[in-house]
Amino acid sequence: MNSHRILDHPVLGKLTIEKEIPFTFDGKKYTGYEGDTIASALLAQGIRTLRVHEESGSPRGIYCNIGHCFECRVTVDGTPGIRACLTELNPDMIIESGKQQFSPFKSTENQDDLPRTYAEFEKQLKGEKEDEPDV
Amino acid sequence: MYDVLIIGAGPAGLSAAIAAREWNLNVLVIDEFLKPGGRLLGQLHQEPDGKWWNGIEESKILLEKAKELNTDIRCGISAHTIEKTDHGFSVYTNEGILEAENLLIATGAAESPAPIPGWTLPGVMSIGAAQVMTNVHRVRVGKKGIVVGVNVLSVAIAREMQLAGIDLECMALPAINSATESHGSPKKVMKALLRIAHLAPSTAIRFGSRFMKGDGTKALAVKFFPKSGVKMWGMPIHLRKAVTRINGTNQVESVTICDITADGEIIPGSERNIEVDFVCIAGGLYPLAELAAVIGCPFQYIEELGGHVPVHNEQMETPLEGLFVAGNITGIESAKVARAQGTLAGLSIAKRKGQNLAKLENQIQQAKMNVRTIRENATIQFHPGIEKGRSRMEEAYYDIVHG
Numbered sequence: 278m279n280s281h282r283i284l285d286h287p288v289l290g291k292l293t294i295e296k297e298i299p300f301t302f303d304g305k306k307y308t309g310y311e312g313d314t315i316a317s318a319l320l321a322q323g324i325r326t327l328r329v330h331e332e333s334g335s336p337r338g339i340y341c342n343i344g345h346c347f348e349c350r351v352t353v354d355g356t357p358g359i360r361a362c363l364t365e366l367n368p369d370m371i372i373e374s375g376k377q378q379f380s381p382f383k384s385t386e387n388q389d390d391l392p393r394t395y396a397e398f399e400k401q402l403k404g405e406k407e408d409e410p411d412v
Numbered sequence: 413m414y415d416v417l418i419i420g421a422g423p424a425g426l427s428a429a430i431a432a433r434e435w436n437l438n439v440l441v442i443d444e445f446l447k448p449g450g451r452l453l454g455q456l457h458q459e460p461d462g463k464w465w466n467g468i469e470e471s472k473i474l475l476e477k478a479k480e481l482n483t484d485i486r487c488g489i490s491a492h493t494i495e496k497t498d499h500g501f502s503v504y505t506n507e508g509i510l511e512a513e514n515l516l517i518a519t520g521a522a523e524s525p526a527p528i529p530g531w532t533l534p535g536v537m538s539i540g541a542a543q544v545m546t547n548v549h550r551v552r553v554g555k556k557g558i559v560v561g562v563n564v565l566s567v568a569i570a571r572e573m574q575l576a577g578i579d580l581e582c583m584a585l586p587a588i589n590s591a592t593e594s595h596g597s598p599k600k601v602m603k604a605l606l607r608i609a610h611l612a613p614s615t616a617i618r619f620g621s622r623f624m625k626g627d628g629t630k631a632l633a634v635k636f637f638p639k640s641g642v643k644m645w646g647m648p649i650h651l652r653k654a655v656t657r658i659n660g661t662n663q664v665e666s667v668t669i670c671d672i673t674a675d676g677e678i679i680p681g682s683e684r685n686i687e688v689d690f691v692c693i694a695g696g697l698y699p700l701a702e703l704a705a706v707i708g709c710p711f712q713y714i715e716e717l718g719g720h721v722p723v724h725n726e727q728m729e730t731p732l733e734g735l736f737v738a739g740n741i742t743g744i745e746s747a748k749v750a751r752a753q754g755t756l757a758g759l760s761i762a763k764r765k766g767q768n769l770a771k772l773e774n775q776i777q778q779a780k781m782n783v784r785t786i787r788e789n790a791t792i793q794f795h796p797g798i799e800k801g802r803s804r805m806e807e808a809y810y811d812i813v814h815g
């Protein structure tokens with residue numbers, strides 16, 4: 278438990294723990310410390326995977342740890358899309374990892390046929406219109 | 413309606429708030445992180461005189477000063493977008509809309525990614541992420557890792573991880589691809605490294621600078637850079653090795669590393685795997701300036717400042733009335749410079765309220781001088797051409813406002 282904490286530091290000194298904070302992640306109980314973010318409390322427990330990619334299901338964890346990349350999105354007390362690295366851990370938070378999503382619009386087309394820019398999209402759109410028979 | 417709303421409670425935002433409160437302005441500071449201090453919080457390095465620059469302590473000093481002046485600082489608030497109104501600015505946040513007559517954007521810097529295959533695996537993170545985990549949250553990011561990307565920031569943070577007892581196998585370059593570009597070129601990295609020689613009073617970087625001063629060719633310095641790397645605090649720094657991919661199923665298990673030429677080309681057949689359980693990627697910093705873009709502030713691309721920067725003058729004013737910028741959003745420099753710029757911005761904003769102008773003008777001149785002096789004496793420099801970049805920005809401002 279919390280085995281990944283740096284308790285002693287030659288310059289910063291001993292870690293002072295003010296208060297323990299209980300929470301659950303994917304149904305399991307853990308404790309973090311006051312001042313933790315969701316991401317730091319989980320990493321201190323050795324938990325790195327915070328979500329899986331919505332479409333491919335490949336595992337993801339923190340990348341930037343300061344709110345820029347949005348790789349660390351979790352569901353907190355029912356609200357999805359919360360950045361674990363910016364959000365303060367609060368007592369009894371119910372945290373769920375991000376899950377794979379059904380992708381109904383998954384393209385069966387050849388990827389190379391899809392427009393890559395808005396300009397290309399407009400061109401394709403115009404092209405199609407020109408092909409349409411005049412009624 | 414606030415006299416000034418400050419986005420970002422880093423050294424720039426906090427110093428600006430202090431200066432503005434000293435002139436009795438009605439100030440609100442917001443920050444999306446749970447603690448004020450910005451990137452200062454994670455900083456920990458030894459100055460050439462041996463003293464430690466301890467970001468947590470430096471933040472405390474700023475925060476106490478701000479508190480003495482009853483400054484309203486609210487954390488956990490993200491600014492999403494901004495609109496210009498007839499009376500100033502509306503800032504849209506996760507906690508509703510905030511209105512202010514003047515706006516200071518002090519959002520700091522972000523890290524450029526240097527993607528290499530496998531970089532989405534859990535256990536791969538930016539070097540800054542490791543800094544915050546190690547020094548702010550006091551959590552070990554792994555058992556044994558490798559730092560990919562050699563620059564002033566990654567060398568400083570590698571040292572910080574070592575101090576915290578985290579085992580680093582070595583530092584190496586990212587394999588060259590269209591995204592990693594110059595970070596994968598030994599010659600370019602070598603040139604940049606010479607600027608941090610003072611961080612390594614050991615043989616490490618001095619080794620390189622000898623060759624640079626000699627006949628001056630980078631290629632030669634790189635050629636003689638030992639195959640086994642040079643050691644900095646016992647950890648090898650490799651300029652002739654690059655990481656080509658990160659391997660693992662559910663998390664990082666190893667990296668594939670290979671030898672490279674002085675131009676960064678992979679030497680075929682030199683690949684081997686090193687077992688690590690974490691990887692830190694260092695791709696350098698750029699100004700985090702999107703919020704200035706959404707209200708239509710003009711931008712200028714200046715490489716020496718780290719990329720696209722909102723146009724501003726030496727007093728930290730942008731061409732948009734009432735909009736100010738300070739700190740790393742104006743160019744990548746050390747925290748001390750950001751702090752001095754913040755003070756200057758706070759005073760410039762106070763000037764718009766028009767009280768005791770003679771005294772204010774005097775303080776502004778002093779604050780300007782202070783920014784210059786601190787810049788000249790900076791121990792950590794992210795770009796050697798910073799002065800040149802600053803004067804190019806002055807020209808850009810002049811062209812837009814008077815041109």
Ligand SMILES: Cc1cc2nc3c(=O)[nH]c(=O)nc-3n(C[C@H](O)[C@H](O)[C@H](O)COP(=O)(O)OP(=O)(O)OC[C@H]3O[C@@H](n4cnc5c(N)ncnc54)[C@H](O)[C@@H]3O)c2cc1C
Binds near residue numbers: 700
């Ligand atoms: C990862 C990293 C590590 C660094 N390490 C060092 C170092 O070791 N030494 C050194 O000298 N310099 C370092 N720097 C450079 C650093 O940017 C400066 O030292 C200094 O902290 C800049 O101060 P600032 O006030 O401009 O910005 P910051 O200190 O970055 O503060 C900006 C603040 O704005 C907040 N913010 C950003 N966007 C929003 C938004 N939309 N809404 C609300 N709040 C927002 C952020 O949460 C942050 O607290 C580092 C930079 C980074 C990115």
Ligand code: FES
Binds near residue numbers: 338341342360
């Ligand atoms: S890790 Fe990048 S936003 Fe949280």
